[in-house]
Amino acid sequence: MESKLFRKITMQSAIASRFYYTSRTRKPTLYNKISPIGSPSTSVVPELEDWVYKGNKIRVAELQRIIRDLRKRRRFTQALEVSEWMNKNGVCIFSSTEHAVHIDLMGKVNGYPSAESYFNSLKEQDKNNKTYGALLNCYARQLQTDKALSHLQKMKDLGFASSPLSYNDIMCLYTNIGQHEKVIDVLNEMQKNKVLPDNFSYRICINSYGVRSDIDGMERILNEMENQSHIVMDWNTYAVVANFYIKARLTSKAIDALKKSEERLDKKDGLGYNNLISLYARLGEKTEVIRLWEREKSDCKRCLNRDFTTMLESLARLGELEEAEKVLKEWESSGNCYDPQIPDIVITGYTKKGLHEKAEAMLKSLQKRGKATVPKSWIVVAGGYLDKGEMENALQCLQAALRVQNKGWKPNPNVVSGIISWLGDKGNAEDLEALVGTLRNVVPVNKQMYRALLKAYIRDGKEVDGLLDRMKKDNIDEDEKTKEILDMRKA
Incomplete structure (x- = not known):
């Protein structure tokens, strides 16, 4: 299977999502009514109907913005509701772009048969590279290998496979079913058909060699990518390469790749900083971890909970728990929303080092300050006391876990x-x-x-x-x- 890092920072292709809309029109009123409906299971149709009932204007660009935003936040059911409402009420005549978005959403919410049925119902003039590509993406995402390959062949026959996006879908499909050796064949086919691979194409191929521990093959593809005039090398490609060097225990090569990655990092890209911090932590490079954290705080101005999570996990991995407590205090004073999973990182770190008393003290301090704790934290501490034979303490922590239990939790x-x-x-x-x-x-x-x-x-x-x-x-x-x-x- 592909590495967690690769899935995290590179599978953001057509397999993950395709965003066809590019409108930047800002008409926030209707958007602000729908956007706060956080639960994906809550229908947004009543808000749309109420908006019309009150005599407000419906603007296509605003609805497109709403759909784009809902997709970005993975609220696919609600996005599909908006798209269906637009289509049903004749808000606009769907272009191939709207049809493509609709196919993608139907595939995500109802599965590829639903998307397939909608595609088949389209007029011939609406069956173009966008709608064909959207259906291919549905097949690939749901691991329908035969359908995906057959559909791609139709696209080739019709001249609709002239961009790397369709080939990337097939590469992702082979990656997700574990047939990594076939990924390079797709790259070769692209080049044979005079379709220029993009950064993602090369990154999937690099991953296909890396997961098979073929460092020579990985380096060969990386070298080819670096020598393509149309490619601008990016930070995440070098981060993927560094990940495989770390796995192969090629420390100096890993550090070299991480330096190249950092050189290409956008100053305000918190996700990029997070990945580099995690990779340096795996190398045991405490100095680099702290240096990048200070740089991230300076460049990004405000750190999100995910950034604090990454840093705390990295320090816990390094065993630098006193340093982690300092970062935890930074988080507490950051003004970010409280998340009990964040202090849990430090609490778990202390239990792994056998410092159960310190972990329990942190939990009690949180409770004293009216902060929520998670049952997992208490159970981890209870397990540590159990291993030490301190049964009274273990019982008290189990009881505390049961008092703060949440739905679905099992001790x-x-x-x-x-x-x-x-x-x-x-x-x-x-x-x-x-x-x-x-x-x-x-x-x-x-x-x-x-x-x-x-x-x-x-x-x-x-x-x-x-x-x-x-x-x-x-x-x-x-x-x-x-x-x-x-x-x-x-x-």
Whole structure:
């Protein structure tokens, strides 16, 4: 599979999304009514209908801007609703551009069969390179290899495959299904058909060699790319190359690639800084990590939560947790919205170093200041105490995790099992009952919980008949281990 870094900084091609609109018209009123509707499941149609009902004008450019913005924020269902509303109400006669956007959105929301059906319903004059390309993108994105290749051949026959975008779709398809060796064949075909590869074409090929640990092949493609007169080398290509050099433990080559990447970095590109910081952290280059962070703060003026996250993760990787605490304080005073996942990075870093008391102190400090914590943080600390045999502390942290649990969260089963076993052997029945009662809302009760309860009941001299009845209601049968525990009453 392709590297995480490659997916993160290069798969922003047609596979990820195609943005056909270029209008910069600013008519914010309707936009400001729709944009704040954050939940992707909330329909935007009522807002559109209300806008018309109140006698406001509908401007095509503004609707296009809304669709573009919704797509950028991955609110595809809402974007499709706006596009469908435009089409249904005859707001404008759809050009091939609008049709292409609509096909792309239908593919993302309803799957390629829906996009395919819409494409087939178009008039022949609307079936051009844009709409054909949009459908090809749907096929490739949903890994429909045969359909994608057949469709590309039709595009070639019709003269619609004259740009690198269509070939890039096929390269991404081969990358995503793990057939990296076929990517270079697509590049060769492009060049044979006199289609000039773009930066993304070369970057996919570089990745195809890198994931196969073919450094020579990667360098050969990089050299070819550097010598193309129509190519302007970019920071992310060298970052991808650096990533594979790091994996191959070619440190000096990696640093050289990172320097070339930094030379091409836009001063205000926080994403670029983040990637370079992460790569230098993997190399263990603390000085470079801190230098780039200071440069990012100076150039970008304001750092987002994602920037603080990257820096904290990098410092945690380096084991520089005191430095991380300084950055955490910078974040707290930045005015950015609070995100409990950010302090969790430092908390987790401390637990990995065995400093569970410090991690717990940070959690308690957050609580004291009225800041939310995440159950994962408490469970990580609980696990650390469990490993050290500090069971009382482990129990307290598990209880804290259960108090701040969120929907869908599940505690680490090893932590739960260890604490339940300890309470069964040494705890009292009331404490164990309370814990199991709370856990019941998060995970299904199991045999181990009932075995522990039986042990605690018997040790405390309590009757177990009611407990055995509850076992039956929970569809948990008595087994040999259960019978052995019950025999303890006779001892």
